Amino acid sequence: MDSFQKKFIEEATDLINNLELAVLALEQDVKNQELIAEVFRIMHSLKGGGGMFGFEDISHFTHNLETIYDEVRNGNLPVTEDLLSVTFSSVDHLRNLLNQDALNNEHIKKNHEILLERVKAILQKKDTLQVVADEEQVEEDSKSKLQTIYIYFAPNESIMDNGTNPLYLIDELCSLGTNSLVFPRTNKIPMLSRFNSSKCYTAWEVFMVSDVNLNEIQDVFIFVEDESEIEVKKIADFDVLANENFIEKIQNLYQKKNHFDPAVIKSLVKDIANQKKSVVANVNEKLKVFTKENIISSIRVSSDKIDQLMNLVSELVTTQASLSLYVEENQVYELNLLAENIENITRQLRDTAFSISLIPIETMLTRFHRLIRDLSTEFNKNIEFITEGAETELDKTLIQGLTDPLMHIIRNSVDHGIEPEDERIKKGKTPQGMIYFKAFYSGANVVIKIQDDGRGIDLEKVKQKAIDKEIIASDAKLSEREILDLIFIPGFSTAKNVTDVSGRGVGMDVVKRKIDEIRGSVELESKENIGTTITIKLPLTLSIIDGLLVVIGDTKYVMPLNLVNKIYAYEHETFKNAFNNIVIVDGEQIPFYYLRDEFEIPGTPLEVEQLVLVKYEDKKIGLVVDNVVGEYQAVLKPLGKLYKNHEIISGATILGDGTIALVLDTNKIINEFSFKN
Amino acid sequence: MAKTILIVDDSESIREVVSFTLENAGYNVIIATDGTDALPHFDGKEIDLLLTDLHMPNMNGIELIREVRKIDAYKRIPILFLTTESQRDKKVEAKEAGATGWIIKPFVPAKLLAAINKVMR
Structure with missing residues (x-):
């Protein structure tokens, strides 16, 4: 499948989701013109896109639905229970049709035919059926005479020799419009070694919204028209720049190619003209849901890339930990500053990378x-x-x-x-x-x-x-x-x-x-x-946690920091002599688990041990360890399938010095040991 | 700082109209009656725009433009010339000599300022 088709499937999936939303809302408010227009618009886009990218079935299927909603829009057909039900079924069916071979499946094919029949039946109910308005016929807003004009201005290289400043001309040009977008075409600028500062290598492409006539615009270039390439043409009878989508799209095009293909611009304008056709004046809250999407400037990134980014960030966090450790051991002042900086940036990078995958x-x-x-x-x-x-x-x-x-x-x-x-x-x-x-x-x-x-x-x-x-x-x-x-x-x-x-x-x-x-x-x-x-x-996330690094015997462990409440130091005797595994901390009875015993770690206990209070449901429970090392950002790695039954360990992490620490799931530890006891 | 414009024309009435208009618009104005009179002004002092007639005694406008363009310091200043609708080939000649643009006589003050605005800010 080529990349255009993939892109279409992504887009169509969004469209179908929006369609579902719109139809759900329409069911609650069958007279809502905005929603009807939205449904129509989506059907229209699916039909158009489907035809263009080889999804003939989608194109064919949506054709009649589009006609129906056009009739509904014009007040010639009501929104009936039957229509809604057909539309809902169509939403599901359209999702199936995104698979090009879908109709080879008997079941889907049958469904396809049944739905087509039902759609036809609805259409036939209406005797004075009209053909969908020709796409070219755009209803114009008769009050405004604003038009959108495209201007291409490529001055001769030596234009500045006679005292002309092309930027002044661009300024003057823009002053004629109510709104304009200027894109310099910079592909002729040579490498610095061959660059002559007295020559003009730039050409300009301008999209301008204005009510002046084209001759007036041509006049801007009167002094330079003989030695420059100038093109002034009207591309639309309305304000195309009022459409954020258009602006976003041409900016994207510009970033990719540095210039515009007239055919592409034409089709973009046509799209907007079609959208404009379907937009009705009164804006209510439900529509805001849809327009909101257009305003948010966002890009699509494949989830593989995000996973890759997350992996790299994880590696960076691990490497940064090594650096911090090295600095701590060697006490190099300058390096210390750098390491702290990197730690700070890594943390921010980690948070940003996270927020991307949210x-x-x-x-x-x-x-x-x-x-x-x-x-x-x-x-x-x-x-x-x-x-x-x-x-x-x-x-x-x-x-x-x-x-x-x-x-x-x-x-x-x-x-x-x-x-x-x-x-x-x-x-x-x-x-x-x-x-x-x-x-x-x-x-x-x-x-x-x-x-x-x-x-x-x-x-x-x-x-x-x-x-x-x-x-x-x-x-x-x-x-x-x-x-x-x-x-x-x-x-x-x-x-x-x-x-x-x-x-x-x-x-x-x-x-x-x-x-x-x-x-x-x-x-x-x-x-x-x-x-x-x-x-x-x-x-919130699965892959990196802020942890507390602790030691029992030779082994290091990480506890989730958000669950740690307080840490106390007690003599070993306190725990040894405790009755029923309860210690009194700040006048409160705290049940504790002596992890060295629970984990069956051999060796002699230290004289002074640490009691880490962790939150468990609404209680506080103590976990006794030998030593607390400090806070640690742990990149969680799975233990592999051999250990997947060890629920009390949620994973492992590589420490700065290359050794491995086990990440403890304190909730599960408390659960497990409380049942055992 | 106000920009300085040098006006070169052998007709006193034109010089007056032009300098009145430009001074009112906030420019500094220097006046010369023909090419030979104008050329000594290009001695390194700040001249932001030259506005010259074409038909003049002693040294005509086209010659003046050629001479000015020979001086490094003024190679790139905007130069406008005054001409009439009929002198189409003069326009080409003047442009080849290095002029930036033109103003067609007769003109109203607003047209003059608009033309200047096109080449200088």
Whole structure:
């Protein structure tokens, strides 16, 4: 596949996502002209792009849909339930069609034909069907006579010999317009050795918006027209420079090629003319969502490149640690300053590189909106999906790992949680159920909460099921919390019947495992008839952590610094004589784990040892180590598959002197050792 | 600092109109009646623009332009000449001699300033 097609697929994927958003919004507000225009515009772009890059099926498929939405736009067709349903199905089908061989698949082909028929049926309902307006016919804003003019000015090399300053001419030219963009064409400038400062090597290309006639513009160059190449031509009957997209595009073109290809400019202008055609005056809030995208200046980078950058930054962090260590050992004053500087810059570089690979949770939400819409239609339930904190950003690998578990949780909420309308009314609840999605930062974590106001989890039922499945003994006395935790145990599922949605053999145990894989934790709370809340806590990133470097015996360990509360020094006797592994710290009873023993490290303990207080849920727990070295930025490397079952170690990191330190997962350590004891 | 313009014309009325207009626009103005009278002004002093008529006794405008362009210090100053619509070939000759641009007689003050503005700021 050539790179243009790849580019088209990327673009089309965005377009289809936007289409889905727009149709979802349109469903709520079927008269909204902005949204109708947006849907039309997307259909139009898909059709055009599809034809150009060899996706004939897409082009063919969107043709009639485009016509329909054009009719809707002109008020000749209403937005009906049927139309929305066809459009939703088309969104999915379009995604399939991005694979060029899609129609070789029987199933997809059948679907394709059915959808085409349905689209045709809608069109035929309208007797006075008109053909889509010719692309060339752009509705002009009759009030403004502004036009966009392209000027090319290439002066003779010796133009400055007779006292002409070409820059003055450019200035004068720009003064004739309301807005202008000037691009110097610099490709004729020779190397410095052959450069003659009295010669003019530059040519200029100017895009100008103005209401003056072309002769007046030509007059600017009156003194130099004989010895210069001058081209003045109108490229549009409207203000093209008002379109940020255009500006961005020509700036990109300029950076790539240093000059403009008239054909490319023409097609760009045509695109805008088409967009302009579909833009209607009243701007409401929903549209702002779409325009916002155009304003943000951003570039696409392949995720491989970002991974590569992250890897390099990781290496840099490791190398920088070596440097710091060397400086510390050798005490060279000048080098010390440099090393500190590099440390500072590395830290900033690390943070910037991180922020690049962060993407907002928003990117997942459309899928959830859609899921809830489809499921509520299927189960005939009335559900409102409320989201908060969609702008919260997460590492892209985390988002990838998170989508499936979240989909599953939401499916559960719709299927098992929210009751049908009549049942809700009987219970005295609002007829419309609610699923509330909230994401927010909490320290070095991101927390995602999914809450529903459904029937909640029946604890008795869960307990009974666990007894039936022999997960617990029939006389086990469990707290509410412990019963809820049963749900996460592999092989547990409360659904009575296997439905299409949940209960496909993927239970909450898989959700938990998947979230564990990305070093997150999941918690479940539920009140009968009030609802269920699932809280997922995730680290901001996976690859580099700020850690505390500690030593036990000959081995070095890193603890996540964000979990470390305080560090105390105690004599070994204190721990040896402690009753029930509890020490009194600042008048508080603190349970502790003596890591030298827990890790079974041989050797004689030191006389004075360090007690590191770490946060565990809402408690403080002590971990006893020999020595604390200091803060350390640890680049987390996986241990490899042989060690993947050692949950208490989340990875390893290479220290400045080349030795290896193990990165401890303190939560898991406390979990594991508290069960053992 | 105000820019200095040298006006060369054998017609007193033209000189007056031009210098009045330019002085009002904030320029320093020096006056000469023909080429031979004008040339001694190019002795190294600051002259930012030369505005000359073409038809003059003693040394005409085209000769003056050629002489001025021979002096290093004034090789690149803008030079405007006054001409009439009919003298098309004179324009070419003057440009070849090194003139930057022209002003067509008769002119209104605004046209004069606009032409100067084209070549000097």
